[in-house]
Amino acid sequence: QKEVEQDPGPLSVPEGAIVSLNCTYSNSAFQYFMWYRQYSRKGPELLMYTYSSGNKEDGRFTAQVDKSSKYISLFIRDSQPSDSATYLCAMRQASKLTFGTGTRLQVTL
Amino acid sequence: EAGVTQFPSHSVIEKGQTVTLRCDPISGHDNLYWYRRVMGKEIKFLLHFVKESKQDESGMPNNRFLAERTGGTYSTLKVQPAELEDSGVYFCASSQDYPSYGYTFGSGTRLTVV
Numbered sequence: 001q002k003e004v005e006q007d008p009g010p011l012s013v014p015e016g017a018i019v020s021l022n023c024t025y026s027n028s029a030f031q032y033f034m035w036y037r038q039y040s041r042k043g044p045e046l047l048m049y050t051y052s053s054g055n056k057e058d059g060r061f062t063a064q065v066d067k068s069s070k071y072i073s074l075f076i077r078d079s080q081p082s083d084s085a086t087y088l089c090a091m092r093q094a095s096k097l098t099f100g101t102g103t104r105l106q107v108t109l
Numbered sequence: 110e111a112g113v114t115q116f117p118s119h120s121v122i123e124k125g126q127t128v129t130l131r132c133d134p135i136s137g138h139d140n141l142y143w144y145r146r147v148m149g150k151e152i153k154f155l156l157h158f159v160k161e162s163k164q165d166e167s168g169m170p171n172n173r174f175l176a177e178r179t180g181g182t183y184s185t186l187k188v189q190p191a192e193l194e195d196s197g198v199y200f201c202a203s204s205q206d207y208p209s210y211g212y213t214f215g216s217g218t219r220l221t222v223v
Contacts, residue, residue, distance in 0.1 A: 043202075
């Protein structure tokens, strides 16, 4: 069983839609929870991080963590074509990041 | 501020050959990490340097992989001899502090072993 499970998609939504991306995990030792965005042929770029259960908002992005259910989410409001990318959840224990496989998102006009 | 730079961006080698990947972290970043993504799989941790010392190398797949960070600046990852299953994208990341909430990743080196 993988430590982090993420639906690979692809996920296609129209511009302006609300996008929900999710990951589940099994390792209770994970301390920090992150979302990365990766464009084609580029490295992952940190979008958001959090370390406690609850919501964290940054502009159009909201990260949600539920430690009791071992479930994290990323919501994107008013999605734009420029949001089209692969979104990776990642969880940190000590110095290591453990990634999900990534969800490919396509926002269409 | 320059980002994390990786060379080459793409390398195609034959099975049994040697390849060396290079990573230049952001200046002043003591922490340097190597990660790898093989086809269809998630990005996986390989190792972590603090300055020139290996802090954690538990993710290195086998002894065909050798990572070095001489002088605590740039790092190299050598694969010798390369096997077909080594194909993938090798990412380097760096951070100033440890622990750090997030690392700055390079664009990766795409390695193809044929």
